[in-house]
Amino acid sequence: MTFRPLDVRTLREWPLPALAHDADKEERGRVVVVGGSREIAGAVQLAGVAAMRAGAGKLVIATAASVAVQVGRAVPEARVIALPESGSGALRADGLGVLADSLEGAAAVLVGPGLMDPEACVPFIVQLLALCRGIPVVLDAGAMDAVAAMGRFEQPVLVTPHAGEMAHLTGIAKEAIARDPESVARRASAQWNASVALKGAATLVATPDGGGWRHDGGHPGLATSGSGDVLAGLIAGFAARGATLEQACAWGVVLHALAGRTLARSVGAVGYLARELPGVVPGLVEKAARPLRRSPAPKAR
Template sequence: MKERDAALQLDARTLRDWPLPALTGDADKESRGRVVVIGGSREIPGAALLAATAALRAGAGKLVIATAQSAAAAMVMAMPEARIIGLPETPAGGLTPEGVDALEDVVTAADAVLVGPGFSDEDATVQFVLRLLRIAARTPLVLDALAMNVQREVGRFAQPVLLSPHAGEMAQLCGDSKDRIECDAGCAADKASAWNACVVLKGAVTRIADPSGRQWAHEASVPGLATSGSGDVLAGLIAGLAARGAPLEQAGCWGVVLHSMAGARLSRTFGPLGLLARELPGEVPALMHALRPRRAVR
């Protein structure tokens, strides 16, 4: 087991000392960045909606959602702020790898891409993401859920990528046990270096590491965040912050703390359990405003 002392502890003060890229008063939606969310399936369409909502609440300026064709019409009504692209599906409900071809223009024009929330059909997902990697060589990618399994195919990434596994997903990627992953404080850093990726290893103590060896840790007791869709919201926050120009490691750190603070804020209103993931994004803009750098008083 590795020591956790190497990790910088994340809290509100840390974020104030590490401000997000500044926006001018006349900034328009283009200058706040374009984010593409690729996710959802016939049985889990809402995951993409949760992530996309969070990306906009994090301040991204323009949004494209690419989702399963069977969910596209409903998504148009649920998310009027976005351009919706329906993609062909496999018999098992995933997205066909050929669907990537329809996304080349929007992906290459994007400032950040999130792929994975709500995907089904693991084999098709891996092939889809492999094809996506080839057209997104310079675009920051946030890989979530089944999309992270592409790591077992590529080994080491050649482009900016962030993975956001919980301990069970990390155990699957590493071929290890969940218990061992939870006990190894250095796991995120080891894999970040080996995979050339930012890693956000979610848990009671969430650990973030980048390929250079920098590490951060955020510890919070917010049991209400352990709920369906919560991880989709976190992934969307990270993607939205990256679209605004934050490096992936900063987007990961800010996303983790904002997610936790939003959950804590809702818990004070509703109690510790019973939070809904769709309630979290609405807390984020005010939290970001509160975390802005404070001007010195003369």
């Protein structure tokens, strides 16, 4: 089965779940973003704001205690939960109890942006996943190290590696991945029972049932610090609104690229910042949701 093209036309033919005009913030879903560290505090901020810009109704950010106050000031829209850290900066599994209330009723969970010492965080992530049964989960950045410990997932999970991260997760050489990324993405998705977004100049989205999408509309300006955190946040935000992980990923990948192209026109081809991407997303969502214009039928002579 070949990977189907993923673009704006795809989104228009695959609309997001409808929101009632009087929908409140609870109906638009609560997204929980887990990650951050004393050295990378901004990643959860970028992801959380992106999730809100995608349309999520409520935001919880669970981050390292050493930066929780800083994050709360930077993102006043969020409830911020301070998580205990180890000496190396890893999040400790014995601190998961403070997250239980926020996970109950969550519509989507994003784990990974800004994690420090990912290997040491694996016990925390594995136990966190056990608390997220039935909740769509996006594993990004350092949280993907939990793949080896899990083997196969028994819940809806999306993993978002670039080629280097995929090489780390699979043991396949980066050069071999570059030669046949579609096969690698498909095999990983089937093996892990998870959707896989293999990021690159062309981004591939593979699903455990053998389906797949290919997006070729990336932009060089998106190769900047924090851009991946924004993409992960967009995906989590669309999932919080009720989209499946596959659909949320499709919308996130296309809108992320369109946001880059939009900023390239106003700022320059490179040099715009990841923090600027979420701000242009709501308008792009509205444009992408508009029905396709059909050419009028020719008049009879």
